[in-house]
Amino acid sequence: MNDDSKYIEIHNVEQRFKTAKGSFLALQGVNLNVAKGEFVTLIGHSGCGKSTLLNLIAGLTTPTQGVLLCANREIKGPGPERAVVFQNHSLLPWLTCFENVYLAVERVFAATEGKAQLRARTDAALAMVGLSAAAQKRPGEISGGMKQRVGIARALSMEPKVLLMDEPFGALDALTRAKLQDELLAIVQKTQSTVVMVTHDVDEAVLLSDRIVMLTNGPAATIGEVLKVDIARPRNRVELAEDPAYVHARKAVIDFLYTRQAHVEKVAA
Ligand SMILES: Nc1ncnc2c1ncn2[C@@H]1O[C@H](COP(=O)(O)OP(=O)(O)OP(=O)(O)O)[C@@H](O)[C@H]1O
Secondary structure, three states: OOOHHHOEEEEEEEEEEEEOOEEEEEEEEEEEEEOOOOEEEEEOOOOOOHHHHHHHHHOOOOOOEEEEEEOOEEOOOOOOOEEEEOOOOOOOOOOOHHHHHHHHHHHHHOOOOOHHHHHHHHHHHHHHOOOHHHOOOOHHHOOHHHHHHHHHHHHHHOOOOEEEEEOOOOOOOHHHHHHHHHHHHHHHHHHOOEEEEEEOOHHHHHHHOOEEEEEOOOOOEOEEEEEEOOOOOOOOHHHHOOOHHHHHHHHHHHHHHHHHOOOOOOOOO
């Protein structure tokens, strides 16, 4: 039986890495459920294990202890139902934007759909991120924000059940970042996707999330606190700035990061 409140289940997960100096315990005792359609961000200081946790959900790595499930199935490797967007967009530079997205569409749908349908899916994904006009350009001919949009279009084109994003806007300037955050909010509202996103940015976390998962510092990092963001959607960044619920959530995250998990590394506040 499907339980939508437990779409992604993370049970007592531990991740150790072998290093030249021996075994390094990155994550320990991580337990979390993510509901279908929920937007969850992972926040914590640099090196605490956010990407490690995201990679485990993506199936790019396997835990040294514990188990992860997606829609009641154990995550044993990467799968098209869990699309990943990385910070560095990872596009193939010799292909156009269209071709970069088409490759992903082909991988997922070629067995069941004809070329015209595959092309229509690619066009629709590019349109969703406002890139129809740049479809025939190569990554070297477009801006960083546009490249990131292609990465998002590629992920969305696979119609994944879960969108996993590792600091997707981390390398962008503040204005482009704000624009893409707003676009992502609108897209997720439309697609009702389940999203797990890694971020360093407190405002980004509060603006986008239904819940903010705060990780303690490593080694042996774990979930320190989970904050529910009780702000109605659609959210408007200008109105939010003075919303008491926004101010409260922001303060709670900053308090966790700077008081309870104080660290020499900086996190954008
Ligand atoms: N393959 C690996 N081998 C050894 N150690 C690793 C490996 N991957 C990650 N680590 C270590 O695990 C810890 C968590 O790394 P991770 O990249 O998940 O942190 P993060 O919170 O995503 O950091 P940042 O915010 O800086 O990207 C770090 O101490 C890192 O050095």
